[in-house]
């Protein structure tokens with residue numbers, strides 16, 4: 104039987120991939136479910152020193168991988184296509200600048216018949232190798248990243264990706280249920296796990312798990328997952344706060360009732376009269392998504408200073424640090440762009456911000472001065488056209 108998935112890996116450190124002989128992936132290989140072939144890039148060089156790197160054109164730190172050995176190695180891999188893999192592999196290249204490698208991407212890769220991985224080293228691979236693979240070899244190319252930190256090469260990323268993909272290949276993981284039940288399949292973190300003994304070093308297993316009440320157990324587990332997700336990964340609960348399209352616009356009299364409600368709900372009560380007066384003497388920017396009000400910020404010129412009221416967000420977003428950073432951050436940015444020439448600094452009067460909001464101010468370029476948040480403006484920033492917002 105032909106393997107369900109063929110995987111070729113090209114690296115200057117083939118030994119780095121030795122763990123693919125072990126555990127789940129190793130078993131899948133001996134079971135004939137995976138056909139893994141590791142190639143040494145240096146076998147595709149022709150000089151005495153088996154050179155794979157050279158200095159970068161344009162200068163800069165470090166070395167770049169030469170294109171010639173890569174073209175030969177990839178050509179060799181493609182030339183070994185057979186009846187079960189007639190089309191050529193999808194080329195996956197780990198790199199710190201790639202698209203995030205996610206469970207969705209793992210599912211996509213697990214559905215392919217053939218994957219080839221190019222493990223870079225040094226600062227990375229000559230860009231033309233990607234174009235060559237696409238245009239001359241006809242391979243789909245995906246550059247992927249494991250996360251926002253810097254590794255020394257692609258090998259560790261390939262180990263992680265192959266492991267994530269292999270366990271989705273039918274037959275590799277025994278219990279199909281354990282694949283279905285999983286965290287990241289439904290976007291929440293996992294519930295805590297317990298096994299025997301019931302009491303261990305003075306610690307008990309939660310009673311509900313021994314109750315035999317399946318509905319109560321499911322309810323408790325769901326509540327645990329929600330609490331953990333809210334604490335550790337709020338972005339998973341409010342993805343729209345991060346990547347939904349936010350529209351920014353200047354408030355007019357028609358927006359006052361909605362604004363009044365939000366300010367009251369956030370403990371900043373004001374009268375409609377003073378709010379109306381504020382519209383005349385300064386600028387209030389609103390953030391909306393699909394028409395729904397999300398937050399607001401008010402600006403007022405005062406000599407060379409632009410006074411910025413602490414951005415206010417609607418109650419269901421206000422306590423979410425991710426939403427705060429995204430929305431309050433965008434509102435502060437608008438404040439900055441509104442500043443006309445003559446303004447030398449922005450000042451936010453917010454002496455006791457929440458830790459999340461303090462972080463938002465710092466990320467927006469403000470620093471603390473005498474209980475206020477101050478953002479100096481350089482001249483070219485102070486001449487921006489407010490009409491260019493959006």
Ligand code: JCK
Nearest residue numbers: 197198223224248249250252253254255256257260
């Ligand atoms: C593949 C070489 C090392 C080191 C220059 C300038 C940021 C570029 C990865 N999640 C991930 N982190 N790192 C990798 C990864 C790193 C790699 C290679 C994958 C090949 N390197 C390297 C420094 C730079 N940089 C700004 C990095 C590459 C994945 N997947």
